[in-house]
Amino acid sequence: MFETLTKAPADKILALMGEFAADPRKEKIDLGVGVYKDEAGITPIMTSVAKAEQRMNASAKTKTYVGISGNKGFNAAVRELVFADTVPAGRTRIMQAPGGTGALAVLMELLYRAKPGATLWLSNPTWPNHAPMAKHAGFKVDSYPYFDTKTRAVDFPAMLAALDKLGPNDIVLLHGCCHNPTGANLTNEQWDQVAASFKRTGAFPLIDLAYLGFGDGLEADGYGTRAVVNAVPESVVAFSGSKNFGLYRERVGAAIVVARDEAQADIANSQLMNIARVTYSQPPDHGAEIIRTILEDKDLRAEWETELATMRNRMIRLREKLSEAIKAKSNSADFDFIAAHRGMFSLLGLPGEAVENLKTGSGVYMIGDSRINVAGIPEDRVGDLADAILATIK
Ligand SMILES: Cc1ncc(COP(=O)(O)O)c(C=O)c1O
Structure with missing residues (x-):
């Protein structure tokens, strides 16, 4: 063999x-x-995480399957963390996934099922796993200018000019914040221009949100994702809980779909669940239950936010x-x-x-x-x- x-x-x-x-x-x-x-x-291990685990240990009653979409409380809490009330819940679906990588993988497969002829555009440079993942999903892969090697800042005119040339057959992967590997990020005004570009061209945004809270704060780091998602009729976001909750080995993330309307959101969600079912079936629960426990509890959430601020x-x-x-x-x-x-x-x-x-x-x-x-x-x-x-x- x-x-x-x-x-x-x-x-x-x-x-x-x-x-x-x-x-x-x-x-x-x-x-x-x-x-x-x-x-x-x-x-x-963050103190808020350790406290959540203690509570979970004291109250856990079962290890039965959690379901294909994962932990429902986690999904609702992450939707709130990423979008608050800026995006209509009716058009949004969220499926827990094994880490940010798992979220990216199921979302790329979803997009490939929807548009196999599309080109997936990556920033130059980007996280080294993006291109192999996009190719593995079946996409043609190309790159848009991002980092100016002289100023070590974003070459924004070049980036925007490249995005402006794209169209409905193009999917663009954006780092929601804390760009990996460069560390160079867009200003809010530049995010607004990127959002307007997507609205003009009809290109499709795939946002990788792996470091929410690691840059300037939860609100500030979410600005770009919210600006883009709000400007366009449909988009997807891959959320990771590995870094901001320090849960690397628990493999916790979420695949978020924002569709044109509720009917399309349901279809996309059913496809996501189908992809999960034929690959890993159901996500692990431990990390998701930790995040749910923290985000749903006022005191634990405040403690986590303080710990996150200390790291940042x-x-x-x-x-x-x-x-x-x-x-x-x-x-x-x-x-x-x-x-x-x-x-x-x-x-x-x-x-x-x-x-x-x-x-x-x-x-x-x-x-x-x-x-x-x-x-x-x-x-x-x-x-x-x-x-x-x-x-x-x-
Ligand atoms: C840009 C980017 N996206 C996604 C991920 C995936 O993170 P994980 O699968 O560990 O949640 C990482 C991790 O290093 C990353 O840097």
């Missing part, structure tokens, strides 16, 4: 994790893997410290962009050779495209990191 196969490409991030683990140097710094880390360098503010502080340290040591504003970026990542724009030198010379690990996870920066080593970065670009 398997003699007909060749090895699938290895995941570069996982390979880098292995290299980091095997590196004996004490002073090594891991800016590679995309998980939040606290000042102790660990990915903590830590990342912003680390951004400011690193860009200030580089500025002080180099007398140049070239790395000010690190402080302007939001979310967990920044694309430094270093050549591959510099990335390799940082690893071998200084034990600083980052992804090959020079993406850093700012949450991985040890606060007391910001100066060392600034020195190491500056040494490689001399």
Whole structure:
């Protein structure tokens, strides 16, 4: 059987994790893997999550199937978290999915069933899993300009010009906030222009919302998603609870469909459920029940929001410290962009050779495209990191 196969490409991030683990140097710094880390360098269980789990343990009565659509309370709470009352509930359907990746996978399959001839457009660059997933779903894949490698900001005129050329046979994947890998994001005014472009062209928005609350706050980070969804008759959103609830291994996310009307919403939802049924059948409940418990309880929700703000503010502080340290040591504003970026990542724009030198010379690990996870920066080593970065670009 398997003699007909060749090895699938290895995941570069996982390979880098292995290299980091095997590196004996004490002073090594891991800016590679995309998980939040606290000042102790660990990915903590949030206190609100631990309290929700305690309550669940005390009251759980069954482990029977949760149903194809998943945890209904979770679905309602996530719909409220993402849209509040900005989008008519009647046109919205939501199905729990195994993580943001699972949500993207079922949504891409839904869109492929609806329009197999469409092209799926990705930002250049984007999360490395987007293109393989879109191809796996069957789509032709193309990319629109996004990151300006000189300013390390969004090349908005180029992005908008590309979007304006699209039409109803095009699906555009947008990062709802906290762009991965660049860290460069649209302003609210730019989101409004993007929304107006979709309205003009009839292109279809697929919004990947994996970091809600990691940028500037829950409301601020949701602005773009709400602006686009409100401007167009139909759209989809893939929500992840991995980062903002720290529930990576519980695999909790949601596939959200906003359709033209209730009848089409029901049809799309039945197709989503059919896709789930023939792949994993039903989603895992534990993470969803944690999120439901937190979001439905006033006190737990307030505690979670405070914890989320602590994580977010830590990342912003680390951004400011690193860009200030580089500025002080180099007398140049070239790395000010690190402080302007939001979310967990920044694309430094270093050549591959510099990335390799940082690893071998200084034990600083980052992804090959020079993406850093700012949450991985040890606060007391910001100066060392600034020195190491500056040494490689001399
Ligand atoms: C842009 C983006 N989308 C989706 C995901 C999926 O996250 P998960 O499947 O872990 O919820 C990630 C995770 O790294 C991501 O960075």
